[in-house]
Amino acid sequence: xxxxxQIAEKARRASYELSTLSTQTKxxxxxxxxxxxxxxxxxxxxxxxxxLNAGRARDLSKAMLDRLELSExxxxxxxxxxxxxxxxxDPVGETIRGWKNPNGLEIQQVRTPLGVIAMxxxxxxxxxxxxxxxAMKAGSACILRGGSEAVHSNRVLADVLSRAATGAGIxxxxxxxxxxxxxxxxxxxxxxxxxxxxxxxxxxxxLIDMVVENSKIPVIKHFRGMVHVYIDxxxxxxxxxxxxxxxxxxxxxxxxxxxxxxxxxxxxxxxPSLVAGLRDKDVEVRGDERVQSAVADVTPTTDEDWSTExxxxxxxxxxxxxxxxxxxxxxxxxxxxxxxxxxxxxxSGRRFHLAVDSAAVYxxxxxxxxxxxxxxxxxEIGITTDKIFPxxxxxxxxxxxxxxVIFGDGHIRG
Amino acid sequence: xxxxxQIAEKARRASYELSTLSTQTKxxxxxxxxxxxxxxxxxxxxxxxxxLNAGRARDLSKAMLDRLELSExxxxxxxxxxxxxxxxxDPVGETIRGWKNPNGLEIQQVRTPLGVIAMxxxxxxxxxxxxxxxAMKAGSACILRGGSEAVHSNRVLADVLSRAATGAGIxxxxxxxxxxxxxxxxxxxxxxxxxxxxxxxxxxxxLIDMVVENSKIPVIKHFRGMVHVYIDxxxxxxxxxxxxxxxxxxxxxxxxxxxxxxxxxxxxxxxPSLVAGLRDKDVEVRGDERVQSAVADVTPTTDEDWSTExxxxxxxxxxxxxxxxxxxxxxxxxxxxxxxxxxxxxxSGRRFHLAVDSAAVYxxxxxxxxxxxxxxxxxEIGITTDKIFPxxxxxxxxxxxxxxVIFGDGHIRG
Numbered sequence: 001x002x003x004x005x006q007i008a009e010k011a012r013r014a015s016y017e018l019s020t021l022s023t024q025t026k027x028x029x030x031x032x033x034x035x036x037x038x039x040x041x042x043x044x045x046x047x048x049x050x051x052l053n054a055g056r057a058r059d060l061s062k063a064m065l066d067r068l069e070l071s072e073x074x075x076x077x078x079x080x081x082x083x084x085x086x087x088x089x090d091p092v093g094e095t096i097r098g099w100k101n102p103n104g105l106e107i108q109q110v111r112t113p114l115g116v117i118a119m120x121x122x123x124x125x126x127x128x129x130x131x132x133x134x135a136m137k138a139g140s141a142c143i144l145r146g147g148s149e150a151v152h153s154n155r156v157l158a159d160v161l162s163r164a165a166t167g168a169g170i171x172x173x174x175x176x177x178x179x180x181x182x183x184x185x186x187x188x189x190x191x192x193x194x195x196x197x198x199x200x201x202x203x204x205x206x207l208i209d210m211v212v213e214n215s216k217i218p219v220i221k222h223f224r225g226m227v228h229v230y231i232d233x234x235x236x237x238x239x240x241x242x243x244x245x246x247x248x249x250x251x252x253x254x255x256x257x258x259x260x261x262x263x264x265x266x267x268x269x270x271x272p273s274l275v276a277g278l279r280d281k282d283v284e285v286r287g288d289e290r291v292q293s294a295v296a297d298v299t300p301t302t303d304e305d306w307s308t309e310x311x312x313x314x315x316x317x318x319x320x321x322x323x324x325x326x327x328x329x330x331x332x333x334x335x336x337x338x339x340x341x342x343x344x345x346x347x348s349g350r351r352f353h354l355a356v357d358s359a360a361v362y363x364x365x366x367x368x369x370x371x372x373x374x375x376x377x378x379x380e381i382g383i384t385t386d387k388i389f390p391x392x393x394x395x396x397x398x399x400x401x402x403x404x405v406i407f408g409d410g411h412i413r414g
Numbered sequence: 415x416x417x418x419x420q421i422a423e424k425a426r427r428a429s430y431e432l433s434t435l436s437t438q439t440k441x442x443x444x445x446x447x448x449x450x451x452x453x454x455x456x457x458x459x460x461x462x463x464x465x466l467n468a469g470r471a472r473d474l475s476k477a478m479l480d481r482l483e484l485s486e487x488x489x490x491x492x493x494x495x496x497x498x499x500x501x502x503x504d505p506v507g508e509t510i511r512g513w514k515n516p517n518g519l520e521i522q523q524v525r526t527p528l529g530v531i532a533m534x535x536x537x538x539x540x541x542x543x544x545x546x547x548x549a550m551k552a553g554s555a556c557i558l559r560g561g562s563e564a565v566h567s568n569r570v571l572a573d574v575l576s577r578a579a580t581g582a583g584i585x586x587x588x589x590x591x592x593x594x595x596x597x598x599x600x601x602x603x604x605x606x607x608x609x610x611x612x613x614x615x616x617x618x619x620x621l622i623d624m625v626v627e628n629s630k631i632p633v634i635k636h637f638r639g640m641v642h643v644y645i646d647x648x649x650x651x652x653x654x655x656x657x658x659x660x661x662x663x664x665x666x667x668x669x670x671x672x673x674x675x676x677x678x679x680x681x682x683x684x685x686p687s688l689v690a691g692l693r694d695k696d697v698e699v700r701g702d703e704r705v706q707s708a709v710a711d712v713t714p715t716t717d718e719d720w721s722t723e724x725x726x727x728x729x730x731x732x733x734x735x736x737x738x739x740x741x742x743x744x745x746x747x748x749x750x751x752x753x754x755x756x757x758x759x760x761x762s763g764r765r766f767h768l769a770v771d772s773a774a775v776y777x778x779x780x781x782x783x784x785x786x787x788x789x790x791x792x793x794e795i796g797i798t799t800d801k802i803f804p805x806x807x808x809x810x811x812x813x814x815x816x817x818x819v820i821f822g823d824g825h826i827r828g
Contacts, residue, residue: 107790388611389812391816
């Protein structure tokens with residue numbers, strides 16, 4: 001069995017070849033990988049069943065088991081994801097900007113592959129395919145370290161994908177799965193900053209903390225989704241209810257779902273219809289004293305509610321006296337992923353989007369749009385809440401680096 | 415005395431105000447800071463003299479003392495640097511790209527301040543002013559931690575700059591110097607990833623290693639300058655000598671100076687004139703066996719030479735049989751900062767710039783151009799060799815983040 005250093009060295013060598021592959025070769029490989037997922041579905045589902053059985057024996061929650069489970073349909077969906085990546089334009093080699101200096105030097109900033117990307121993730125085996133496909137199209141080798149719950153599924157997926165890719169002309173070590181679940185391997189890997197260029201953790205806070213704590217490699221992370229909708233005093237009632245309810249309920253288990261609704265005091269009159277709209281979708285409504293005074297049967301909020309990412313059909317509502325109070329609340333509790341204001345007032349909208357510092361700031365739209373595909377960027381590997389540029393959905397472009405290429409004719413510096 | 419957490423909290427609060435300041439206010443403050451450096455020069459030079467005396471007592475090298483020393487002229491230069499930053503266009507609020515989705519949502523990616531930037535640096539007190547000025551114009555608060563050699567100089571500089579900035583309408587804690595030289599304060603600061611958005615170490619490898627090892631905050635670093643010039647078999651002799659000599663000698667103590675020259679075997683005939691050109695500029699020439707056979711008195715290279723950043727008038731020359739061998743050498747030893755090829759052949763130039771993965775790749779030009787000002791980007795805070803986008807000179811733009819602003823009219827996700 002290769003050590004993690006050997007795996008990383010192989011990935012590094014593969015990355016040299018990957019960086020200069022033609023777009024056609026990469027796209028052919030993505031299609032071959034997609035086809036293989038479907039033609040070898042029997043093998044994959046057998047291995048997946050082993051993980052499901054182990055999960056049932058360990059009493060994993062129904063939600064966890066659901067995230068773990070593969071099926072013909074889900075494999076077809078994952079395969080289509082790879083085909084979608086093939087259809088995206090190749091970011092490698094794109095000229096970002098270029099200019100000519102007074103001394104005649106032509107300077108071009110061009111997009112280049114990152115090199116080697118490590119993914120450390122939990123549970124969902126589809127990440128194995130998504131990450132492998134996006135990294136390859138972005139010209140990088142990837143090292144995948146999935147969770148123990150999905151060990152059989154990840155192993156067979158990585159094997160099927162890697163074989164298909166190699167058959168289509170991709171270097172053999174472009175996609176590698178770390179073959180052991182030992183924890184020390186991850187901390188060891190996180191020291192290899194001379195071989196690995198970026199690490200992306202995907203999972204719970206504990207996993208992300210562990211990676212941040214131990215990594216000498218730059219980390220791009222998506223931390224939490226503590227998301228707010230602010231209903232301004234100049235909001236349209238109907239849009240306010242629609243945006244708030246959609247932000248909360250369209251898929252409550254996702255990071256871009258709203259957890260707290262802030263309502264301007266002059267809009268307290270609409271709280272009953274807001275609560276009714278939420279309850280229509282089976283949301284448990286919690287509220288501060290003024291919300292409780294406006295509607296019956298509202299669970300009183302505690303301080304803890306304002307920083308709790310429910311990821312469930314629960315929402316907290318707070319009444320604020322001014323937009324300043326709303327901005328203060330957001331600065332204190334937001335995780336910087338997404339916030340939305342509902343308003344018909346030009347000044348309120350402008351002030352909100354200038355003052356709120358989140359990866360996505362909405363005016364009169366649901367926070368649920370915070371997603372690479374919804375933005376029109378194509379597939380994504382996560383949404384970064386780091387402030388390092390670029391923030392937001394991590395699509396193909398965001399998985400690249402850049403370099404300057406400078407064309408001279410014997411230019412020397414005087 | 416404030417604890418480092420209190421300092422960071424103050425910086426965070428200042429960053430909210432800074433992020434929405436007008437360009438005019440920031441520029442006025444930069445001019446006030448520049449003027450103050452010159453009007454308070456007597457005070458500054460008195461404090462600088464204390465550091466110089468302490469340095470002499472500690473037997474600092476002449477080069478170190480020179481880097482530490484301030485003078486009226488040097489202060490004028492630093493002040494002009496701040497005025498240059500005022501003249502640069504404001505990156506905050508720039509629309510990077512924008513589009514309209516089929517559902518009518520307008521999405522704009524706009525440049526935003528990072529928030530709070532920490533600088534950990536050694537020796538040169540000019541970094542105090544450069545960092546404070548660039549961070550402010552980029553809309554971020556900065557926390558400065560200079561080296562013990564420059565403690566008096568940094569203290570008075572930060573004080574003068576901060577007073578001038580505050581007088582011009584900048585929030586009081588926008589520029590803060592860590593008031594102690596205790597090492598623990600740095601490791602403590604590097605844990606504050608909820609308050610500080612980016613840390614930039616500038617100094618020797620030990621300092622950078624320490625920061626990378628201990629930081630939970632994203633780090634952007636400029637590691638080493640192990641820079642190569644490759645003289646292709648299709649090189650023009652005159653350009654080859656000019657580019658190699660300039661890359662080595664124009665300012666040998668800088669990171670973008672060449673340390674190794676690779677010469678194609680078919681170009682061995684020009685080695686005598688190359689060595690003569692280097693020796694004309696007092697360079698000690700080291701070489702492999704074939705170089706030794708071509709010129710007398712060449713110091714034999716050892717394996718160590720290929721990975722030594724001399725930062726001095728020393729260079730190593732190696733003869734390679736093919737461009738592949740040159741590329742292999744560069745992959746093995748380059749630090750990814752800058753490399754140059756000298757060639758008249760289209761295919762060689764194209765192949766080199768596609769295959770070499772460095773922040774700056776030159777064709778027929780000196781590696782010494784690797785510099786924000788030479789590129790035309792304005793002032794820089796360093797040159798990042800990390801692969802996280804964007805790589806290269808860290809100017810104003812590179813000190814920003816981004817966010818998406820999305821304009822809707824009650825849009826919800828279906």
